[in-house]
Amino acid sequence: MVGPRVRFAPSPTGYFHVGSARSALFNWFVARQSPDGFFILRIEDTDADRNREEWVDGIVSAMTWLGLDLDAGPFRQSDNFPAHVAATEALLAHGYLYYCDCTGDQVTERKGENKTPGYDGFCRDRGLARSERTALRFATPREGLTVVPDLIRGQVEFQNALIDDFVVAKSSGVVLYALANVTDDRNDRITHVIRGEEHLPNAPKQMLLWSALNDVSKQEVPLPLYAHLPLLVNEQRKKLSKRKDPVATESYRDEGYLPEAFVNYLALLGWSPRGDEEIVDRQLLIDQFRLEDVSHSPAFFDVKKLRSFNGEYIRRLSSEQFLEAVGPWVEPRDGQWQPTDRTPPWREEQFNRDLFVRVAPLVQERIALLGEAPGMVSFFFLDTPDFVEGDFDKSLRNDPVAQALLGVAIERFGEIEWRSDVLHETTVALGEAMGLNLRKAQAPIRCAVTGALIGPPLFESLEILGRDRTLTRLREALARCSA
RNA sequence: GGUCCCAUCGUCUAGUGGCCUAGGACAAUACCCUCUCAAGGUAUAGGCACGGGUUCGAAUCCCGUUGGGACUGCCA
Structure with a gap:
């Protein structure tokens, strides 16, 4: 019996989105609750526009902060490019793919007249050859049903006829997400695809691709089970937006949230432990977590509650742990992690560690964020207090x-x-x-x-x-x- | 527009046909404690979207309505 093999597959961006953090966490739970579970980080960087070295580092350090350890990776999807190309060639040779030279405008223009959603399959039988302006599309079956086995939502049915012939590889040769992702998941022998609900419409396409790949490779890799997590939304009930909502995990760290509090809170978005106690330790989270118990509806990311949890976690720290934890905010040191744009209001030589150690307990029970500590004790170190x-x-x-x-x-x-x-x-x-x-x-x-x-x-x-x-x-x- | 998903207090949720006059947590309010602020304690308010079924019995099952959301890219 092989344990669950899961992966967290974010696309690199300039920050680590809290929704991504939750997806990563739930994947990690599944891996850690089995002795032979396996957790992989795969950076989906096939889109050259968003692919920067430091962004990968950001993801890794945020995961490290949250304590989500990996069994393998980080891998870069772009490193698997040869495998992706091999997959397209095999698929093409067996008639699963065809070339298309339609422009976006042409596709849109024909949309009104056709009952088929999206692309209408115009080039499917034109027998086009490859050129620098032909993309490769998947010939979706015109009939039948694809049923996504979703651990959270049950059997979700899609009419194949209503799935359009989506693009699998760009005219430039770059293999797109749908296929690249499936190819890698097959190679990694992924058993559970756990991701946000926005991917649910991709699932039938990817299952079709998976089966096609099984066929052309003569290698029966079992289809994974899916679990589409409810979206994280803002007070307008819209998907968390990077522009309007505070979604960067790093900024929560800068403000002084404790990773354990953050993880505990994240776990409660769409799931809950047994009993009436919500503040529970990581091991209990791992032991009790079940994908089947994840709720179906979107969850509002409530910073107020997160903050309250954090205050509770801070108060539960021993004096020594608290001193250690606030260090970066009151006594930043080179070579150690420091919150960005949060230098203490006093000069380094004004700080008095012994004095701070004495007031620390008074501060510990009064703050909800570590970042609030400097403001509360600044009068001890400044020559003149900062008058309100x-x-x-x-x-x-x-x-x-x-x-x-x-x-x-x-x-x-x-x-x-x-x-x-x-x-x-x-x-x-x-x-x-x-x-x-x-x-x-x-x-x-x-x-x-x-x-x-x-x-x-x-x-x-x-x-x-x-x-x-x-x-x-x-x-x-x-x-x-x-x- | 099409496809799909979703629907319990303001928010996150418990609840899987009788244990529910629906439980907890955050937020709110009041009081207690108190050198300020917190913390802590006690209490209060607040919800099964609506309409039909099924059943002796429905928050729980079915259908519909309404509402919300995601997707609909040669992004992931």
């Missing part, structure tokens, strides 16, 4: 009582023991003396020291910041009020 003007006006500039409180705080903070609990008590007392509850009393201090009214717990922060820097900031804030 609205907060400053509200809590200090327009509030004489608050300014008075700051004045008293400067005195008292100079003489007490520098510990968060003492700072806490002192602030309570300070506030009481002026008729303010702690909620009110801490606000001006917080804003003076951190620059904003929201942030990590104040008294722990002050303890970590230190007495000198705290007092300096309180004085500067007071001065700033009259500036």
